[in-house]
Amino acid sequence: MLTHAPGRRSRRARRSLLVTTGALGLVLGAAAVTPASADTPAAWEQAPDVSVLGFLLVLVIIPVGIAAVVALLTVLPSMARDKGYEPGAAWRGEPEWFGGPSKGLGAADAVTPEQIEAAGKGSGGTSAHW
Incomplete structure (x- = not known):
């Protein structure tokens, strides 16, 4: 098993920090000495100033307008339809049983309580007998 002494690890970290700092100093020093050559060519015409x-308009008003139109187009179909359920009115939808029998509510009536109790003994659920 190869182990390194704590002093050696510390020296290695200092050495890599020194090399990194030196390389960064060279790059930044060279950038400070040389002038930037990214000027616009003289043959190009001057771009007009943009008003506030x-x-x-470009960065706020147009994007907010597009978002408002998309939201309106999303909500408009449901607003045009009937009002749906209103409190106090009779429910007009079909009954649903989530997690119920796959053959519908009629299949649930065909199962007797004795069948349910017999199926639940010794298997599944919290009894931990799979």
Whole structure:
């Protein structure tokens, strides 16, 4: 088993920090000495200044408008249909039993309590007998 002494690990960390700092200093020092050469060519025409209203129009007003139109188009079909269930009115929908028998509510009536009790003994559920 190969182990390193704590002093050796510390020296290695200091050495890598020194090399990294030196390389970063060279890069930043070279950038400070040389002038940037990213000027716009003289043959190009000067771009017009953008007004505050134009800035807000492109970056705020148009995106908010598009989002509002999409939201309206999403909600509009449900607003155009009937009101759905209103409190106090009779429920008009079909009854549903989530997790019930796959053959519907009629199949649940065909099962007797004795069959349910016999099926539940010794298997499944919290009895931990699978």
